[in-house]
Each structure stands twice: as C-alpha cells, then as structure tokens.
Amino acid sequence: MSEALCDLTGAELSARLGAGEASASEVLASSHARIDAVEDRVGAFLTRTDQLASERAEELDVYLSTGAPQSPVAGIPVALKDVFTTNGVRTTCGSRILETYVPPYDATAWARLAGAGAVLVGKTNCDEFAMGSSNENSAYAPVHNPWALDRVPGGSSGGSAAAVAAGEAVWALGTDTGGSVRQPASLCGVVGLKPTYGRISRYGLIAFASSLDTVGTFTRTVRDAASMLQVLAGHDPRDATSLDVAVPSYTDGLDGGVAGLRVGVVTDAFGEGVAPGVATSVRAAIDRLAGRGAEIGEVALPHAGYALSAYYLIAPSECSSNLARYDGVRYGYRAPGEHADSIEMMFATRGQGFGPEVKRRIMLGTYALSAGYYEAYYGQAQKVRTLVIRDYEAAFERFDILVSPTSPTTAFRIGEKADDPMAMYLNDIFTIPANLAGVPAISIPSGLDDDGLPVGVQLTAPALDEPTLFRAAHALESELALALRPPLVLGAG
C-alpha cells in the first residue's frame, strides 16, 4: 500500500508543503479520495464542501508558491462538527430544525483556522445539538466507528472523531460540553483536546450549554493538537467569556519530558463500571510515565461522584433556554399549515423539529428552572459545581497532571445503549468534572483492548496550563509509539 497524504500528521504535511514536496491540492485530493472510499461506510459527514475546498486549495498553492510565511495550519484538510457556523454553508447541528439553515457568518474558531489557510472538507455528523455520547441522536444517520463499523464512534462529536480516524480529514473541530470531544477521541483512537473554558472563542459555536461548551480539537498527534490550539486560542471581542490572557507557545516545550512531573492517578476512576481492558491499558500507560521519571501518586476528587448529577441539571437548564430561539419565526424549519396564532406555530415547529433526546433535556431543564424548584435543582447543582472546582484546586496543589481513563468502556455496538439514557449518560462520568471546573484535559490513545478497540487515557491540567498538558501527553505518546490505524484505513488507498 502506498502512503496516502491524508494519513500523515499535520506537522508532516506542513513540512512537505513548505518544502514543495506536496501541494495543497494534492493533499486535498488525497483526503477526497479517502472520503470517496470509506464515507458510505463511516457516514462522518452531513455536508461536503468539495468545490469550496478545491478552490481554497488552488488559492493556497498560488500563495505557497510565493514563499510567503506559512502557518502550520495552511493546507491541512479540516472537518468541522456541524455546530460551527460557516458563512454560506448549511449548518444543521444534526437537527431537522436547522436542516435548511445557512448561517450568515463564520464562527470565530473556523475563521481563525481559515485565516491561517486551513481547507474545509465538510461539516461532520453529530448528536442533535451535541446532546449524546454515541452519535445515535443525529436526526440524519448514525456514524460508524472506523475501527468496527457496527460500533458507535462516541459522541457527540462522533463524525469529527471518525473523520480524523479514517483519514477523511487530517484535523477536525468538535465541541466538548461534558466529554463530547474526549470520549469520541478515545473510542476512535485519536487525540482529543478540550482546552480551558474561555481559551477559544465560542462565537459561532451553536450553544448547547453555554457555561460548559468548549471548542475542542481532533488530531492524530499531540503536536498537531498544540499547533491547532496555537491558532485557535485567544481573546475574541465577540465572546465576553473568552479569556483576555496572553497565549503562550504550545509547541516550544513539547519535548520537555515528564521527569519530576507530579502525576496524580484518580483512584475512583478505576472502580466499578470500568471495563477491565480499559483499566489495564490506562494503568500500563501510567507505568510508562513512571518509567520516564514522573512521580506518580494517588488523588481523590471527592465530589466527582456528584458531578454527573450536577451536569444533568446545569446542562439541560442552559439548553432549555439556549434552544428556545428555534421557533420557526426567523430561520430554520417552520411547521407547515395553518396555526391558530404565532405561539401555536412556534410550539408546533418545536414539536416537529426536535428529536427525543433534545426534547427530554429541554423538559428536564425547564423543570429544573421552574419557580419553586430552582433552588433544589439548579441552585444545588451550582453548589456541587463549586465543590468540584475546589476538588481540582486541592488536587493541583499536590499534582501537576491528573490521569484517568477517558471513558469507562471502549466503543459499544450501535443500538446497545440507545434505549437506556442513564447507561448512556455514564459514558461521560470521567470527562464531565473537567467541564464543570473549566480545566483543560486531553485524551490520547493508550492502546487497544482484547477486541482490538482503542482505549483512551485522559490527562487533566490546571486552568490555562495547556503547555504542561501537552508536554505530558506528548511524552506519553512518544513512549507508547502506537501509531494506530483502523483496519478500514489499512484496507483503503
């Protein structure tokens, strides 16, 4: 099998583009060929932007031929989860209610990548409004895990994870509200980064739960994740919650190693409900860190056990308000036919336009915010959130990095948990605490389980300490030297 450009890392592609050994058009052609070869089996995309991408790549080739400064992002085929607005390109959120919605503006995250020369190959499938852990809540179609096509890719950013794993895109953007980047990264054997809340602008990220939503990246290496964050991070005057804090270099210290790094193993994350193959793989990875000189200790996050409950009050509460705007008045789906009045039209539109999981969460959130229940539910959940933040503060007094599995299991079969929301919600039990606390976390592959399915290990760092997070993750990645490729890719061209 000859090497496909789309299977290279961003760093490798950037080097070849800079040296004139490959053109952006060739890189894109490789990506398009892979999409053509596997997409009917994977189903990662909701919208392909072939024409735009080709024009973009040609422009870039002209630009690159001038020898002008080249961003590490230039010419890289990128996929966007379909919750990022793209000016002139349909953006659905995996929902019927936005089936025909064409945004009039670009999300800041995408605008920054585009400005640095990234090439958009398409918009990826996801759970409707990013609510789900298996991608089965997409109103359009499920996504198939490139490692085992009868299994889920994880969610909600399942399409982005699958696209990067399958080589359909080299990089992708996702969103992580409770684990929606890290969990599918884990299940698809790629690197998934959720940076500090506020580090990347949310402008143009179609909101699910505003205080938790975080733009995240999918890449096949930690170095590529650092390169992506370098372009994405920074204050945005259009997002009042984006941090106005200087952006450090994320790539300079990557090779610093982990000697003397204090690594806390989250002990509770190896107990009941964690698949043996997952626990074994993650423990082995921790041993490798120790072998490289990290100081390993045990750490408890005493309130992490309540995080899931708090999350399932806060996120639905915010979602019930964020999704109120989909009413058929100004854009998107409108229920056809005659209506008694405009309010009836709005309600009919919402009844027909939203899927069952979205409705479930809107109802949960509406209830939790209702007069008389607010304190008992939303108020109490906010208190738990404060306690989780304190847990992390205490943990980071003793440790530089925390380690746990990303997800309690590897990829499960499509349909296996679809009728059991509680079992589905447990997928995010190790990822949710970082969202509640706003701290950065990354999932990288730690190996394969006995079924040949990828396992992910999650590293977590204090707020804004992405440099240490990347350094530790890069050291572990180098030590493990996995270079995972799903069977689907090995069989493709």
Added chain:
Amino acid sequence: MAYEAVIGLECHVELSTATKMFCACANVFGAPPNTQTCPVCLGHPGTLPVPNREAIARIIKIGLALDSAIAPHSLFHRKNYFYPDMPKNYQISQYDLPICVGGHLDIELADGSAKRVGITRVHMEEDTGKSTHGGGSGRIHDATYATLDFNRAGVPLVECVSEPDMRTPEEAAAYLRELRATLESLDVSDVKMEEGSLRCDANVSLRPAGAETLGTKVEIKNMNSIRSLERALAFEIERQTKTLDADDPIVQETRHWDEDAGSTASMRSKEEAFDYRYFPEPDIPAMEPDPAWVDEVRASLPELPRARRDRYVDTLGLKPEVARVLVADRGASALFEDAVALDAEPVAAANWVTQDVAALRNAAGDNGALTPQHVADVVTLISAGAVSNAGAKQALDASFASGEPVEAAIDRLGLRQVSDTGALGALADEVLAENPDVVQKFRDGKEGVIGFLVGQLMQKAAGAANPKVAQELLRERLQG
C-alpha cells in the same frame, strides 16, 4: 368608605447610545423595518451578547443621580418566555443582583410641597422587537398575520422601579415628570413617551385610609403620556373604590389602559402570569465596575433638576413655582441660563422665558430663531427704559420669527422709547406752559393731576416717551 391609594411605578427607559446593548447595530428610531439588525440581535444560532460599555456607564450615571448604591457585583439573568418579537425567546435582564440598588427621587407638587419617593432598583436589560398584527379587524385576537420589525430588538433598556410611595395620580405624574427631567439632564435617553423611549407601568392598590397593610395590587400598562398615566390611575382608583364598596374582591391582575375609551380592561390574571425561569446569563461574566470608573462617572454628573431648582430660588431669587416650570423644560431652562450668563436680570429673564417666550415656543414647537441673546436684550432694554413691556413683546415676536436682533426690531417697528432728558425736557416745558391751570392744581396739593400732564407729554412724543422719565422731568419742574 375612604381609601388611600398606594402607587408604585415601573419605568422603562431606552438609552440613546450609538449602538445596541449587545451588538454593534446602530440604535436609531424610525428606520425602515429590519434594516438595523445583525445575526446577534436577530438571535441567530451561535451568536453571543457582549455588553455595551457606554450603556453600563449610563445606567451607573442614572443610578448615581437617583442616589442608588452601585453594586460592586451584579449579574445579568435570562428571563425566559416565548414571544415572536423576542429573537432568542429570552430577554437578557437582571434579577436578584441589579446594578443599581435603592435610592430616591425628590418630587415637588403643584402646591409647592415636596415629597421623597423611594427607588427600589434600577437595572439593565434589552428591548424586544415590535409586532404589528394585521388582517381581520386589525386587533390581535382575530389577526390573520403579524409582521415583525427587529430594529428595536437589543436596544439598551433601563428599568427603574419605584417604591410604592405615591398616594395620588398627581404624585405619580410629578414623579414621572421629575424622572424624565432627571434623565433628560443626564443626556442618557431621548425620553420621548410618544416614541416609546420612556414607558411607564403602574402598580396601584387601595387600602382603608390609615391602614398599614397593603391591598391587592393591580398593574396597569399602556400609558403613553404623563397625562394618560394620571387618567389611568384616576380611573383605576375609582374602579377599585367601587369594587371594594360593593364588597367585591380586587383581582390581582394586569390591566390594559385604553386611551380612547378612558378605561382599563383585564389583560391577564395572576394565575396566567408567566414563570420566567430566571437564571444567571452564562454568556456574560458578572459586572464588577471598577470603583475608579464609577467615580469618573460621578464626576461627570451634571446639575440635577432638584439642585437646579434650589439654585434658581436661593441664588437667583426666583419664585419656587417659576423655578419649577423652568426646570421641567430643558429648553426653557437652557435659554434662561444662557440669557442670565449674558447679564440679563434673572427674575425678569425667568418671567419672560416662562411666559411670553414659552407661548411662542409652545406655538411653534421649537425655539424658532430665538437665541439667549434676544432674551437678554429684551430684559436689558426694558430695564434701561429703551422700550416698554408691550413694545418689547412686539419686538420679541419679530425676533422669534426672523432672528433679527431685538434692538433692530425695536427701531424698525418704531418702538424705541425716548428717555433723552434734553428732548423730553423741552416737551415738558411746552406741556407746563400750555396747562397753567393744571400746574396750579398740582402746586395746590392735588399731585394726582400729574398723570394728565404725563399723558399730554406722551401725546407730544407720539407715544415714544418713556413714561417714567417723563413723570420725573415734569415733577422736577413742578417742584423746582
């Protein structure tokens, strides 16, 4: 039975900032529908609100003018309810942590008495779009379509809630007038009730005179002028009085004032009230204004109407009722101040501005071609005896229309009084010579006859003599 009304007002003030509250759209009134919109104020997916710093500065200014405490930590909340003209189906507002807490506004009533009305809170929010219902009879209940204009959506809106400290419609009107004058002096809003940049809802309840506990309150909406606020309150107090006298209960509800019918009608009862599901707006960090900034805003506060009234009375010697009329009208007040700065005597200037000038301004709807210099000239020329009051009024009419200087108008219209003692002295000598009988009567002690002699002199001078000077000249000669 005798009842006491308890009235509180909730006023909404659209700020006249250049841009909207959470986006960069222009904040203008009267533009063609949906031309002042963007993805943010249309509530497009993915958009985020970024607070307008100037709007925050202005609400701080309002709070300081009302003696509110500026909260060191305050939050925006979302007020959730579905309505087609609200793009996000929630309004960004404030709830339990408003930016301005407490305060008061001192009002003055027609009889000159003063009263302090408490301010509960002043908070920041955004305005909604506008729905217009069409088809059917044109009324909302049988409309067949609605059109929506989102130009107003996202305009910065300040809500000012008073304590239930007012007892009569007159007090409520005085409060609203004082609030409007205060906002006008702060230059934060157009405060035009007819354009909706100042809106007012009233809460009113009755209780037996002398009672301590509050009765069931009713909220009245849709008053479009201070006059209609007074009328609506008077109607509602009478309605509630009749209801209570008939031993019927007052229903806690929201009622709609119908200006044409001159009555209120039920809109919705307490049971139908919305549960707004307020929760902290996660898209906007807490507002924690830098104390130095607040001090800066405080230092920029202009003289407020209350202080201005006091100064007019205490320093400039105006009567309180004149001061009140002047201060209630920003244009009049400015004209007066500028005329005084040009050395016009204040009491006379105030009388001109509140009477003859006011009549001209009211009739024209603006200041015409009038400048403070005209007012100052009128006052100065009268006191110098160059023109009579009646003549000055004629000259002022001309100046108002044309801008012509007052002196030029006086001369053009032949209104100048002769005060030149040389010329008038000669005429006085003539009059005395021609009327020896009358001169004798005066010298016999009938001093009242001097009026006749003055009249004779005025006739000789063809009306252009200054009567005061004429009398002095005659008296000198008669007594000399």
